Amino acid sequence: MATPHNAANMGDIAETILLPGDPLRAKVIAETFLENSVQFNTVRNMFGYTGTYKGKKVSVMGTGMGMPSIGIYSHELIHFYGVKNLIRVGSCGATQENAKLGTILMAQGACTDSNYAHQYQLPGIFSAIADFTLLKTAQEMAEAEGYPYIVGNILSSDVFYTETPEWKQWAKMGVLGIEMESYALYCEAARAGVRALGIFTVSDSIVTGEATTAEERQNKFTNMMKVALETAIRL
Template structure:
């Protein structure tokens, strides 16, 4: 048990899926896992452990933004022995070739700032995904026939961004999508010698203005969860 996670020792799996929304964690656990048990509800940030194809999996909400995710990932790794951490979340598309409902596999994540900035000091550390997870996820997506893009994303530390010039440069340099957590996840995984990946569903588009209505989001996110599970436990 930690300050932010109320699970007992042994209740958290080595493989953890990390949606930002705790209710999305509940939906994913009840939809995809067997023998589901609620293992955390501290501050309403729900976490569940169950099995997928006989493999133990935890799905833990991580909140919005890198500071919140950093708290949960640090505790999951340090206190519960998590080894594989996969973010499953939404993102905004930033290329015309990327459509709403497509899946993005984040090879790298560009950012202005993360909670680890103080450690890195003047260095511009380049956080990236675990290659084996990335490769397995790409293969799983291809097998499912899910429209998928692999490449760089942008992890923003603000939701209401008032820097259109910055977004223009992200688009210009081929960034596929924008979200708010992956860069810190990748840095923490590198620091602690764990595996990490971000599997993201495009829920809205910065160029076209298209967006999924809230009623469609859960059903559209199913492919993302399955791809993440298949990447963690390839057959």
């Protein structure tokens, strides 16, 4: 059944899905790695595809930028389309010197400056964490391939252009990098009892000022994509 944001029918989307923020990255993943891929969504140009990877049905779909956007798409994927495993594949800005450009960061947990969890009316602060099976599998895949990776905490922020250097305070707490979606994804997955994981390629360093280009972020984060796909087929 179609939603206001997704034209797919039930059965069009696999139980395991990769979720890049950039819909063009979804297109690249489908065209590069999936066999017999079929596009199931173009609404708002948020492209979604389903195909097979090494014989297993896998989907990929863009989610846009920010927690409100991924909150909509992940909620619909879970509750309208029966998705059970959601793997965010994104980019992030590093807040630690050892997180070099191209390093894969795996979000064991997600901090936030957002009020996203307010909707659950909890009597405290919710700690948003990854599914351990997804995290362990992704770590094993990266280790086996020899890809540089770090596992730890990230910050999902509501603000891209900040007035103050708040990242330094998060860095003091060991936060590896900043992105804008995973806290909401982890909340949606926890509330529904399904699995979620955020993995990122370091696209820029807030510490050193180094950065990749938009084209590189769209097309060349293949190590992260391979880790996510290899994780997907082992569930």
